Amino acid sequence: MDNLTHSLAGWALAETGLKRRTRKGLAALVLAANMPDIDVFFGWAPWAPLAMHRGFTHGLVGGVVLMPPFLAALLWLLDRWEVSRGKIAADAPPLRFGWLVLLSYLGAITHPLLDLQNVYAIQLFSPMSEEWFHTDGLFIVSPWLLAMLGGGIWLARRRERGGQALLALAAGAVFIGANMGISAMACQALLRSEPYPQPDRVFASPAPLRFWKRDMIWRENGVISFGHYDPLQGALRVTGQGASVPDNMALPLVQQAARATPDAVKFLAWSQMPVARVKTQGCQATVTFADARFTGPAMARNFNTVVNLPAC
Structure with missing residues (x-):
């Protein structure tokens, strides 16, 4: 957070x-x-x-x-x-x-x-x-939780009583618990949605304002897939499944790049949904490691690492 x-x-x-x-x-x-x-x-x-x-x-x-x-x-x-x-x-x-x-x-x-x-x-x-x-219970900056905690502090200081702060903490705990439940529902809905995947890793990222929505990211057999979950539109299905992309992590050149530099080793120790893009030009290959959890344009520069290798 x-x-x-x-x-x-x-x-x-x-x-x-x-x-x-x-x-x-x-x-x-x-x-x-x-x-x-x-x-x-x-x-x-x-x-x-x-x-x-x-x-x-x-x-x-x-x-x-x-x-x-x-x-x-x-x-x-x-x-x-x-x-x-x-x-x-x-x-x-x-x-x-x-x-x-x-x-x-x-x-x-x-x-x-x-x-x-x-x-x-x-x-x-x-x-x-x-x-x-x-647990995928909150967006990394939750305006709802900020409002609960900030409001409880303001009321507690204004009235010089601790009950309001305690109530805010309790409300925050209930809010987090409910969101953990929504994320658990989203993961179960994914398994019930065509084509009925059996992923080895799933993330259900909450939206910042519409906290009940989830951006779904999962990996199955080296392939990364994306979708959306909205319990108000259908509690038992994940929708909007677009084109899946291979993570390329099993490619020999990618495996070589993964061990080639300290930065690559450190990045892959941190990354939980790694993907690799390989670009070859002449006798040089460029392998760019990223994380499928953070693939938006604003994240692109901060959540990747590049390794250059000879390809001839």
Whole structure:
């Protein structure tokens, strides 16, 4: 999810009354809710689980178990520095380190739970497993969830009561659960739709505003197919199935390119629906790797990698 959504999730938790448990409680929840995205600064790291976005720091080990105590310790050190310089108000609540750690854990848990909802997916059990998990419950930026969380925070602060923030969190959870159900229905409808595919991988991407609609992408026997699902038009079928395209991943030249450069190896470790385009000119072949989940024009430059190989 986008970082505004992550921030609002931590802030909404704080407004339920948790921010008053300790000084810097609000900071702990909001920062912890964003903390796993620190991996975007470590793309250079030699350790693949850390260099991989939505890998180690988004998993249960790195993001949920190990990182929160470090955040709590940093906030405690910042507080000690502020106290030593007289920057803490006399009527400020006390700092309770135990609560600071607990709130850091609580905020951190929200991050993988939200990122699990979109087709980008996360490696939930990294570094023990490289398997990607996704529920396809939300578009990567959901205006509906933003409105729920933002409205709950605004009402909670205006009325100085935590019930509105709690209600917003509950409404968000129900909204996500309902959308997970729609995506599950979409996947089942695909199996019941002609020509009755038996895919090895399926993604049901929600639309940003018309959240009940799904863009379907699936792979079967090395062929990528696309379709649409709208439960209001027919809950038991996937429509709009256009021309399928081969992913070309089994071609010998593509297999060679997949191992040819560190960028290609890294890209294919991340990609869950890889496709390859091969262009040969003279004695040089250009292999472009992309991901079928992100094939729109706006994504084309950011979600591919190119490998040049001799073809003679």
